[in-house]
Amino acid sequence: MLHAIAALFILQLIGEVLVQWLGLSVPGPLVGMLLLLAALIAYGRVPEALRDTTNGLLQHLMLLFIPAVTGVMMHFGRVSQEWLPFLAAGVGGAAITLVVTAFTLRWMLRITKASDQ
Numbered sequence: 001m002l003h004a005i006a007a008l009f010i011l012q013l014i015g016e017v018l019v020q021w022l023g024l025s026v027p028g029p030l031v032g033m034l035l036l037l038a039a040l041i042a043y044g045r046v047p048e049a050l051r052d053t054t055n056g057l058l059q060h061l062m063l064l065f066i067p068a069v070t071g072v073m074m075h076f077g078r079v080s081q082e083w084l085p086f087l088a089a090g091v092g093g094a095a096i097t098l099v100v101t102a103f104t105l106r107w108m109l110r111i112t113k114a115s116d117q
Contacts, residue, residue: 011033014031015030015033018031
């Protein structure tokens with residue numbers, strides 16, 4: 001578990017360094033996750049330790065949102081002044097996520113049926 005968490009943090013650090021070094025306008029953790037995706041594709045499978053560690057993190061995902069919610073509450077005055085963009089982003093993001101998830105599920109079911117035949 002320690003090695004898996006260290007790998008996740010190292011990839012996040014590499015992502016942060018690349019963003020700063022290249023002057024990219026994307027978050028460093030996103031670049032780190034893309035590097036993780038590339039590494040997993042190259043490796044061909046997810047190592048068991050990484051799978052177990054990430055499953056544990058996903059089970060407690062709500063705890064990871066506490067700092068973000070705290071940050072929003074500290075700037076509640078600004079949020080109350082600009083509530084419409086926040087509402088649009090929340091509803092739009094949820095709608096896009098729902099549509100992408102539905103299409104991905106449909107695609108995966110089609111692949112599964114094709115491989116069963």
